[in-house]
Amino acid sequence: MNGYGGTILRVNLTTGTITRQPTPEAVARDFIGGRGFGIYFLTSEVPVHADPLGPENKLIISSGPLSGMLAPGGGKCDWTTKSPLTGGYASASMGGHFTAEMKYAGLDSIILEGKSEKPVYLFIDDKKVELRGASAYMGKGAIDVEVSMKKQFGEEFQIAAIGVGGENQVLYASINHDYGREAGRGGVGAVMGSKNLKAIALHGTGSVTVANKDAYVKAGKALYKACKDADNIAEWTRYGTTIVVSWCDEVGALPTRNFQAGSFEGGKTLYAPVMREQIVITDKGCFGCPCPCGKYSNVKKYKTEVEGPEYETIGMLGSGVGLTDISDVAQANLLCDDLGIDTISAGSCISWAMEAFEKGALTLEDTDGIEMRFGNAEAVFAAIKKIAHREGKLGQLLSEGVKRASAKIGKGTEKYAIHIKGMEQSAYATHNATAMLISYMTCDVGAHHNRAWAITYDLQVGRDKVVPEKVARVIWLQNFRPMFDVLGSCRLQWVELGIDRDLYVPLLEAITGVHRSWEDMEKTGERIWNLTRLYWSREIEGFGRDWDQPSPRFYTEPPATGTTAGQITKPEDVQKLLDMYYEQRGWDSTGHIPPETLERLNLKEFSVH
Ligand code: SF4
Numbered sequence: 062m063n064g065y066g067g068t069i070l071r072v073n074l075t076t077g078t079i080t081r082q083p084t085p086e087a088v089a090r091d092f093i094g095g096r097g098f099g100i101y102f103l104t105s106e107v108p109v110h111a112d113p114l115g116p117e118n119k120l121i122i123s124s125g126p127l128s129g130m131l132a133p134g135g136g137k138c139d140w141t142t143k144s145p146l147t148g149g150y151a152s153a154s155m156g157g158h159f160t161a162e163m164k165y166a167g168l169d170s171i172i173l174e175g176k177s178e179k180p181v182y183l184f185i186d187d188k189k190v191e192l193r194g195a196s197a198y199m200g201k202g203a204i205d206v207e208v209s210m211k212k213q214f215g216e217e218f219q220i221a222a223i224g225v226g227g228e229n230q231v232l233y234a235s236i237n238h239d240y241g242r243e244a245g246r247g248g249v250g251a252v253m254g255s256k257n258l259k260a261i262a263l264h265g266t267g268s269v270t271v272a273n274k275d276a277y278v279k280a281g282k283a284l285y286k287a288c289k290d291a292d293n294i295a296e297w298t299r300y301g302t303t304i305v306v307s308w309c310d311e312v313g314a315l316p317t318r319n320f321q322a323g324s325f326e327g328g329k330t331l332y333a334p335v336m337r338e339q340i341v342i343t344d345k346g347c348f349g350c351p352c353p354c355g356k357y358s359n360v361k362k363y364k365t366e367v368e369g370p371e372y373e374t375i376g377m378l379g380s381g382v383g384l385t386d387i388s389d390v391a392q393a394n395l396l397c398d399d400l401g402i403d404t405i406s407a408g409s410c411i412s413w414a415m416e417a418f419e420k421g422a423l424t425l426e427d428t429d430g431i432e433m434r435f436g437n438a439e440a441v442f443a444a445i446k447k448i449a450h451r452e453g454k455l456g457q458l459l460s461e462g463v464k465r466a467s468a469k470i471g472k473g474t475e476k477y478a479i480h481i482k483g484m485e486q487s488a489y490a491t492h493n494a495t496a497m498l499i500s501y502m503t504c505d506v507g508a509h510h511n512r513a514w515a516i517t518y519d520l521q522v523g524r525d526k527v528v529p530e531k532v533a534r535v536i537w538l539q540n541f542r543p544m545f546d547v548l549g550s551c552r553l554q555w556v557e558l559g560i561d562r563d564l565y566v567p568l569l570e571a572i573t574g575v576h577r578s579w580e581d582m583e584k585t586g587e588r589i590w591n592l593t594r595l596y597w598s599r600e601i602e603g604f605g606r607d608w609d610q611p612s613p614r615f616y617t618e619p620p621a622t623g624t625t626a627g628q629i630t631k632p633e634d635v636q637k638l639l640d641m642y643y644e645q646r647g648w649d650s651t652g653h654i655p656p657e658t659l660e661r662l663n664l665k666e667f668s669v670h
Pocket of ligand 1: 345
């Protein structure tokens with residue numbers, strides 16, 4: 062098949078069996094690649110109600126037709142599994158160079174199943190695929206493992222590894238690649254750890270056939286030219302995602318002390334120019350990226366180096382926990398990456414614990430003697446280490462995520478556990494931003510921002526407005542933006558540089574030989590979105606409207622300070638938004654997909670009811 066590696070590699074960790082099957086043409090036609098392949102294989106192969114950390118769950122790694130190709134940022138790789146954090150669908154996107162190497166090794170998906178008795182790593186060098194003993198790597202940091210494996214196998218090998226957080230099955234453990242590119246959300250690292258798989262070392266040298274070589278080169282060049290010609294490419298490349306720290310602070314979207322406010326009085330010291338000046342030493346990008354957003358930092362205060370921090374980490378492990386020194390944030394970032402836990406969920410859990418401690422719901426006995434107060438950098442570092450090791454009362458408590466931690470502690474702490482569907486909310490405060498709020502409420506993995514980044518639309522339309530157009534915009538974004546994760550390419554060239562998305566259409570056609578307009582791809586996106594919803598319904602007893610509710614903080618507690626002081630979403634508007642959303646999606650008022658919508662989307666075969 063043009064544009065594909067052509068093979069699905071299946072690795073059974075229980076038996077050690079490694080098999081290959083041709084990538085099914087019908088799956089490529091209907092689901093295209095990336096997270097499309099992920100949800101297809103998850104739904105088709107993982108038994109209903111499988112234990113997420115049991116051998117029957119699978120971890121599915123997928124490239125897409127633009128991965129490793131002449132596409133700006135064609136380095137996106139999807140990791141899909143049943144989430145141990147939420148019990149529902151998890152899909153984590155990872156940048157870097159892994160997915161390109163997968164394609165060159167001829168692989169469209171790697172499906173990891175079963176559980177190894179002993180720690181192993183997966184070694185792939187083109188057609189040579191082996192499971193090898195990993196005892197020597199156990200207990201080591203994910204970045205340490207990458208450094209060692211690159212020394213042993215060569216720089217051309219791409220490494221994805223878990224840290225001790227994954228080994229200990231912290232429910233939001235991440236998978237590190239390329240010294241700081243993470244498959245971060247939903248606990249994909251815990252699933253890898255549950256399989257006793259420490260790392261994957263991967264190298265491929267094959268080529269990928271394309272349908273029309275001349276058209277391919279022409280379309281690829283046109284995309285790169287559009288990026289290079291973008292007015293803001295220099296500024297974007299200088300600051301990457303940190304460019305939005307100051308904007309979020311100004312508009313009241315910057316999570317501050319566990320989302321108690323959306324503006325941070327110490328925020329200016331975390332702004333992009335300060336970070337660039339104080340710690341950044343170079344830029345770092347994914348495969349084929351013309352506008353690298355990664356900022357590589359030398360943190361003199363701690364004598365360490367780290368990729369980042371990027372915006373989400375600054376929000377969650379900076380303002381979110383009350384830190385004002387960008388060096389402290391960078392150090393917290395490094396600890397999370399190497400120990401292998403998601404910076405967003407870790408930041409949320411720590412900031413919840415700080416609020417609970419300051420309000421007296423947690424005592425020094427609960428925190429193993431740590432003064433969990435906002436602004437205490439040493440407490441942040443200590444908590445990260447304890448979480449990754451599941452050590453002490455605090456580590457045990459926070460390693461389960463904020464939903465379970467607050468349910469265990471009670472005392473009203475559930476009200477400020479900031480999550481949806483059990484996934485900690487990423488770094489946009491939504492006290493009075495109804496488009497972003499409904500985007501979080503309905504996101505397919507839990508409260509994650511990257512499906513529909515709608516907060517700018519709130520400002521355009523009026524942040525407290527509850528109108529069908531807002532909901533329609535969110536749905537359009539949810540159908541369209543994740544298609545970049547299906548194609549295996551970065552979305553930020555479209556989002557940040559504003560390049561014309563139609564430039565991708567001839568590229569995809571030249572690669573695959575199949576013409577797909579964006580309207581066609583949005584239809585595929587809608588189908589995938591609905592399939593993920595079906596997966597939640599299938600896995601969770603009583604799943605529905607109650608699972609789409611935001612933290613009460615955003616509709617009961619107006620911030621006392623900052624630019625959104627006194628502002629709040631009205632409680633009745635939260636439900637109005639959901640009603641509009643369900644109606645526009647063609648779902649019923651309980652949030653379920655009725656037969657006629659399943660029929661329209663040709664999804665009946667996936668319904669268990
Ligand atoms: Fe990777 Fe950033 Fe470039 Fe996207 S913009 S491809 S995330 S470096």
